[in-house]
Amino acid sequence: MKLSKEYWQERYSNHETGWDIGSASAPLKEYIDGLSDKSLKILIPGCGNAYEAAYLYEKGFINTYLVDFAEAPLKAFAEKYPEFPKEQLICNDFFNLEGQFDLILEQTFFCALDPALRNDYCRKMSTLLAPKGKLVGLLFNQKFEKEGPPFGGFLEEYKPQFSQFLNIQVLEECRNSIPPRAGKELFMICSEK
16 A cells, blocks of 8 residues: 555545544643743644644644645645645655754654654654754554554554654653543654754
8 A cells, every 4th residue: 555645635535534533632732731932843744634733823833834745634724724824834745844843743643654664754853853852742552453554563663763863752651642542652752863
């Protein structure tokens, strides 16, 4: 299966978005609530319906960039937030991104990628992080019964992948996941090496 732009567009068009929890995740909301610098340059790769972006925007973080392979969720976000800067809604392949960001939020993007791309993901994240920047997010801590996406994994697999390119500050079982994901998610904070 090729996880192409067309594949993801079709998933959104057919409302096949089982990963979508319908709101910003509690762990990321809590992390965002602890931020005070509204000028942070923030990236949300594979943003999907961008609930975390909406939460950030409503709290005054206007320097947020959304990236997705599919146009549908970006268009939906633009309609809901017409004042949001259009140049910060990027329909592109994550691996083609350039620039540096103070904060990158990970929410179901890593698990959407073919596992063969995980080292590439970590390498790319290391180039996108500004000095003192952080990659913060959630990773599944489980295998799935059917072939993905989403693709699962476990802490023991992630540690060597991430630590090859990034400093792992936190990588532990998430304490405030939504009930259906309790015990099945890891919370992470990584920084540049």
